[in-house]
Amino acid sequence: MSDRLVIVGGVAAGAKAAATARRRNPAANILVLQQETDVSYSSCGLPYHLAAPEEIPRSRLVARTSETFRADGIDMRTRHRVEEIDAKQAIVTIRDLNSARRYTESYDKLLIATGAEASRLKTAASLTAPPIVQLRTLADADHLVTCLTGVRKLVILGGGYIGLEMAEAACKLGLDVALVEMAPRVIPSFDEAVARMVEAMLRKHGVELFTGARVVELDRGHVVLDNGVRIQTDMVLAATGVRPCTALATAAGVDLGSTGAIAVSPQMTTNVEHVYAAGDCVESRHVLTDRPVWMPLGDVANRQGRVAGINMAGGHASFPGVLGTAIFKVFELAVARTGLGLAEASAASFFPVRETIRMPSRARYIRESKTLQLHLTVDQHSGRVLGCEAVGEDAVDKTIDIMAAAIWGKLTAADLFDLDLAYAPPFSPVLAPVQAAGEVLNKAISTTRLSAEPSVSRDTP
Numbered sequence: 286m287s288d289r290l291v292i293v294g295g296v297a298a299g300a301k302a303a304a305t306a307r308r309r310n311p312a313a314n315i316l317v318l319q320q321e322t323d324v325s326y327s328s329c330g331l332p333y334h335l336a337a338p339e340e341i342p343r344s345r346l347v348a349r350t351s352e353t354f355r356a357d358g359i360d361m362r363t364r365h366r367v368e369e370i371d372a373k374q375a376i377v378t379i380r381d382l383n384s385a386r387r388y389t390e391s392y393d394k395l396l397i398a399t400g401a402e403a404s405r406l407k408t409a410a411s412l413t414a415p416p417i418v419q420l421r422t423l424a425d426a427d428h429l430v431t432c433l434t435g436v437r438k439l440v441i442l443g444g445g446y447i448g449l450e451m452a453e454a455a456c457k458l459g460l461d462v463a464l465v466e467m468a469p470r471v472i473p474s475f476d477e478a479v480a481r482m483v484e485a486m487l488r489k490h491g492v493e494l495f496t497g498a499r500v501v502e503l504d505r506g507h508v509v510l511d512n513g514v515r516i517q518t519d520m521v522l523a524a525t526g527v528r529p530c531t532a533l534a535t536a537a538g539v540d541l542g543s544t545g546a547i548a549v550s551p552q553m554t555t556n557v558e559h560v561y562a563a564g565d566c567v568e569s570r571h572v573l574t575d576r577p578v579w580m581p582l583g584d585v586a587n588r589q590g591r592v593a594g595i596n597m598a599g600g601h602a603s604f605p606g607v608l609g610t611a612i613f614k615v616f617e618l619a620v621a622r623t624g625l626g627l628a629e630a631s632a633a634s635f636f637p638v639r640e641t642i643r644m645p646s647r648a649r650y651i652r653e654s655k656t657l658q659l660h661l662t663v664d665q666h667s668g669r670v671l672g673c674e675a676v677g678e679d680a681v682d683k684t685i686d687i688m689a690a691a692i693w694g695k696l697t698a699a700d701l702f703d704l705d706l707a708y709a710p711p712f713s714p715v716l717a718p719v720q721a722a723g724e725v726l727n728k729a730i731s732t733t734r735l736s737a738e739p740s741v742s743r744d745t746p
Contacts, residue, residue, distance in 0.1 A: 287312045290597050291377060291392035293367045293533070295319035296326060297583055298564025298590030299398030300349065303359050305594030313598055315359045316390060318379060320366040323423040325349040329583045331426045332447070336454035338430070346423065370395065370537035372557045394559050394597045397539070397547065398590065399530040401565035401581045406442065406500075406523045414503035415440075417521045420447060429522075436519040437461060440508045442500060443524035444471030449483065449615045451522055452492050456616075463493040463516050465508065470496055472620070476660045478641070479620060479676045486618045527581055529566045544568040544579040551603035553593040561597060563589035570606040572693065573625055573671060574633040580607050610689045612682060619681035623689040624672030627662055635664045635671060638729045644721055646680035648710035655679040657718050663726045668697035670726070680718065687719045698726035 290306055292299045295317045303317050317324075325348045334341045354361040362379075368387070369378040376389050403419040418429050439455045441448045444466030455462045464471070464487065470480040471487075471494075484494055495510060502509040508516045529546040531539075540556045542548035546568040553561045564586035568577045585607055595602040612621035630637035640661045647654035655678040662672035673688040675681045691701060701723025708715060716724075 287314050288393035288597075288599075289314045289391065290316070290394050290396070291390060292317045292396040292398060293370075293377070294396075294398030294400055294564065295324040295354075295361065295363070296321070296328065296400060297398075297586035298400075298593065299396065300325035300354075301587045301590030302396050302398065302563060302594035302597065303354065303361075304349070304357070305591045306598040307357050307359055309595055309598035309600050311358075316392075317354065317359060317361045318365045318367050318377070318390075319361065319363045320382070321422060321424060322363050323347065324351055324354065324361060324363060326423050327583065328421065328423070331420055331423070332450035332454045335420075335426060335429060335451075336457040343423070343426075367533060370397075370533060370560075372537050372560060375559065392559070394561065396553075396593050396597060397534050397555075397560065397562040397566060398564045398586075398593075399533055399566045400586075401527040401529050403523065404526045404528055406525065408500050408503055415506050415508070415518050415521050417503070417523055419523050420451060421527065432520060433458070433460075438463070438518045439520050439522060440465065440516055440518040441522045441524055442508075443526065444468070444473075444496070445524065445526060446472075446611075446613045448522075448524035449487070450613060451524060452487060453490070453614075453616050455522075456490050456492065461493075462491070463495065463508075463518070465495045465498055465500060465510065465516075467499050468496065475620065475622060476626065476674050478658075479660065479674055482658070482676055483615055483618060483620060486616050490616050527565070529579065529581070531566055534562065534566070542568040542577045544577050546579045548577070551592075551605070552596050552601075553589055553604060554596075561593045563593040569604070572606040572608055574629075576633070578607065578609065580609060582611060608689055608692055610685065612685060617678045618676065619678065620674075620676045621681050621685035622672070622674045623685055624670070624692045625662055626660075626672055626674070630662050630664070630671050636666050637662050637671060638665045638726070640722075640725050640729050642718075642722060642725050644718055645714050646677060646718070647712060648714055651711055653679060653711075654714075657681065657684065659684065659718060659722055661722050661726055663698050663730060665730050668699060668727075668730055670696055670698060670701060673722075680713075684718050688722075691719070698723045698730060702727065 327346045330346045351361045364382040366380045403421045438461045441464045498510040540548050547562040549567045553563045565581035568579045571578045592602045592604045610623040627639045643658045645654045646657040657677040660674040675685045706717045
């Protein structure tokens with residue numbers, strides 16, 4: 286008799302695990318319990334759907350429908366919330382949100398893929414406060430579309446990825462937009478120079494910025510900041526971050542890691558027998574530091590779901606870890622990062638050298654060529670490339686992916702220069718940005734070995 290596989294959550298990791306387990310074991314008995322109505326959709330695509338619903342309709346965000354899963358022999362139950370896991374008895378208690386009926390199901394192997402939830406706004410709000418919305422799920426997007434009717438001014442709280450992407454989306458919808466960020470700059474985990482370029486792009490498109498400011502009150506159609514500024518608004522979008530959904534897991538005796546997310550092995554197993562976890566609710570191992578990190582990213586969740594699905598179906602797979610590779614777009618600007626920055630590398634006991642280079646993304650005489658700026662980190666002892674941030678209006682995605690592959694492969698600065706990359710004027714300068722980075726980093730290593738100066742900045746020809 287085949288194992289009964291029960292999966293809690295059906296968006297990214299859960300849906301991927303179910304589909305993978307079915308392919309690996311056509312006879313497996315698979316049950317997916319999804320609290321939402323929608324399954325297997327792209328939460329990362331929500332801002333783009335909102336900005337252009339005719340170009341990117343709701344249906345295109347859904348990779349597989351409930352009916353598709355059921356046609357593959359997967360028991361997909363939407364609007365069914367798991368309220369308790371009894372790991373000793375291998376039973377889950379479920380509430381059917383349509384009928385309010387409570388019932389139980391047994392399992393042989395269980396996957397917790399509960400994802401992450403939007404952080405709650407801890408600000409006093411009066412009865413006359415503007416409506417507050419968030420954007421985490423497809424249902425949130427549906428609600429936001431309804432709420433936007435009649436809205437002219439939107440205040441966004443949070444200068445991270447979602448806040449910035451929604452600032453662009455709101456501007457494209459013709460709204461007046463203000464963005465508030467508690468930190469001294471937007472995207473505070475990035476280099477300051479990168480953040481300033483993003484801020485300049487936001488201002489260019491009419492977004493009003495308030496950085497280093499905290500919201501203290503929502504009252505009478507205004508957002509009130511701790512510096513006394515009152516921002517009039519019709520609506521507030523809270524994009525102040527997310528946190529892993531772990532309550533169900535911890536109540537079942539599942540251990541959390543140092544990041545506050547679920548601790549898992551490379552096989553996606555937890556400390557509780559026959560219980561797996563994957564996706565935004567779990568922490569990962571950083572490949573360079575060998576330390577736990579929390580990376581709630583869609584591609585990571587899908588890869589972890591695949592590993593969990595293989596192993597639950599009787600196979601053998603491991604998740605190798607992450608580099609923290611990420612990219613986002615704000616108007617014409619693309620911003621990306623991978624690996625470690627200067628402070629992170631120092632904290633991990635490397636001996637980092639930091640370089641900044643600026644060069645054309647294509648041959649200078651090609652009309653589409655734009656300035657590409659790279660912030661690079663390398664270990665001065667080994668020459669190993671440790672990190673890169675890239676910002677510009679062209680070739681950012683290609684460059685960061687090459688750098689991620691180089692870091693994953695433990696390439697040195699010298700190796701970067703020696704890479705055999707494609708060249709033609711419409712696509713790249715004769716010395717590709719990655720190759721130029723290798724040359725500059727090599728020189729910096731030689732200089733820094735004789736100097737205490739950790740960082741250099743230059744333009745390359």
